[in-house]
Each structure stands twice: as C-alpha cells, then as structure tokens.
Amino acid sequence: DIVMTQSPDSLAVSLGERATINCTSSQSVLYSSNNKYYLAWYQHKPGQPPKLLIYWASTRQSGVPDRFSGSGSGTEFTLTISSLQAEDVAVYYCHQYHSTPRTFGQGTRVEIK
Amino acid sequence: QVQLQESGPGLVKPSETLALTCTVSGGSISPFYWSWIRQPPGKGLEWIGHIYYSGSTNVSPSLESRVTISVDTSKNQLSLKLNSLTAADTAVYYCARGGLQFASWGQGILVTVSS
Numbered sequence: 001d002i003v004m005t006q007s008p009d010s011l012a013v014s015l016g017e018r019a020t021i022n023c024t025s026s027q028s029v030l031y032s033s034n035n036k037y038y039l040a041w042y043q044h045k046p047g048q049p050p051k052l053l054i055y056w057a058s059t060r061q062s063g064v065p066d067r068f069s070g071s072g073s074g075t076e077f078t079l080t081i082s083s084l085q086a087e088d089v090a091v092y093y094c095h096q097y098h099s100t101p102r103t104f105g106q107g108t109r110v111e112i113k
Numbered sequence: 114q115v116q117l118q119e120s121g122p123g124l125v126k127p128s129e130t131l132a133l134t135c136t137v138s139g140g141s142i143s144p145f146y147w148s149w150i151r152q153p154p155g156k157g158l159e160w161i162g163h164i165y166y167s168g169s170t171n172v173s174p175s176l177e178s179r180v181t182i183s184v185d186t187s188k189n190q191l192s193l194k195l196n197s198l199t200a201a202d203t204a205v206y207y208c209a210r211g212g213l214q215f216a217s218w219g220q221g222i223l224v225t226v227s228s
Contacts, residue, residue, distance in 0.1 A: 038213065040214040040215075042158075042215075044158075048220075049207055049209075049218035049219060049220055049221055050158065050207075050215070050218060051218075052214055052215060052216045055213075055214040061216060093157065093158055095158075095214070097212075097213040097214060100171050100173075101160055101173040101174060101175070102148075102160040102163075103160065104157055104158040104159070104160070105157070106157050107157045107158075
C-alpha cells in the first residue's frame with residue numbers, strides 16, 4: 001500500500017495569512033505514461049462530505065477559489081491556501097489514486113489563530 | 114448535477130451484515146466508476162472499494178473477505194454489503210462517483226455497530 005503522510009497534524013493561521021500543508025507519499029504516484037501525478041486534495045468540514053479541491057496534484061476543481069493551490073513532484077506535495085478565510089476552517093486530506101488500495105493522509109486540521 | 118444519497122440502517126448488531134444503498138440521481142450510473150469510502154468517528158478517510166458500471170470491482174485487501182460491492186443500472190443504484198461486523202466498523206459511510214479522484218459525494222450515513 002502507498003502510505004500518505006501529512007504534516008503538520010494541525011495548524012493555526014491568522015486570517016489573511018498563508019497556510020501550507022505537506023503530504024509525502026511512500027512511493028511515487030507519478031504515471032510516466034502520461035506524466036501525471038495521481039494525487040488529490042480534499043477539504044472536509046463537520047457534517048458535510050469531503051470536497052475535492054485539487055486533482056492531478058495541481059489542477060483546481062471547478063468552482064474552487066484560486067487561493068487554493070497544489071504543487072509538488074516526486075513524492076512531496078503541498079496544498080497552499082494563500083490567504084486564509086474563516087470558511088477555510090476544516091480538515092484537509094491528501095489522497096493518492098495511483099494504486100489500489102486508494103489511500104488518504106491522516107488529515108491536517110486548519111484553524112484560525 | 115449528479116446527486117448521491119446513501120440509505121440503510123443506522124444501527125446494526127455485531128456479527129451481522131450491513132447493507133447500504135447509494136441512489137444516484139441527476140445522472141446515469143454508466144459509464145462511471147463508483148466508490149465507497151468510510152470515516153470512523155474521530156479518524157481519517159478509508160477507501161473501501163470501487164465498482165465500474167459494468168460490475169467489475171476492486172476492494173481494499175483489508176476488507177476484501179467481508180465486502181461485496183454491486184451495481185444495479187436499472188435502478189441507478191450501487192450497494193455495499195459488509196459482513197461479520199464489529200465495533201471497528203462504526204463509521205460514516207460515503208458513496209462517491211469516480212475511481213480516481215472523487216468530485217461528487219453523498220452526504221454520508223452514520224452506521225453504528227452495537228448490541
């Protein structure tokens with residue numbers, strides 16, 4: 001199984017400041033045949049289903065604010081919220097869909113400082 | 114806009130079998146993959162497995178011996194059966210469209226395993 005490890009487990013950021021979440025995969029999630037990273041990011045708020053933010057490591061899902069961005073290569077990936085808003089308080093998960101079983105990171109809780 | 118809705122019992126007894134249904138509206142089951150994902154209370158997301166509209170499945174090895182995923186294209190539904198339940202199976206169960214990234218999810222259903 002590909003193990004996804006996120007850091008930190010939680011972080012508190014002031015409104016308007018940048019939040020950065022890291023995700024490391026235990027194996028490559030790159031398919032060389034199409035040069036795509038099979039990595040997604042989700043936002044999960046209590047009482048709601050997870051919401052897809054980013055896929056292919058850096059493609060923003062339709063309707064997702066552009067303050068959310070994904071980057072990375074190799075086995076190291078980052079989700080950045082460029083200017084934290086109150087509505088961004090949530091748990092964020094990275095997810096690999098390169099191999100089965102599909103696996104998720106343990107989650108990173110983002111709060112307002 | 115496709116909508117997914119999970120249904121089934123909220124409380125099941127240990128050793129029994131859980132049967133959940135996900136009804137898809139606003140779109141067709143075909144030609145997509147459909148997935149089941151769960152989240153135990155206070156824990157992270159766990160992928161259970163997925164099914165192609167044609168019926169081919171891929172299930173997590175950790176649950177493979179206890180899980181059956183099926184699809185009924187005539188009803189636009191997919192189903193999950195999980196047998197030999199224990200308290201560790203207590204979770205919110207989600208269905209989602211897709212076998213790669215998951216853009217559409219049901220609201221989830223909390224299933225508690227308790228006598």
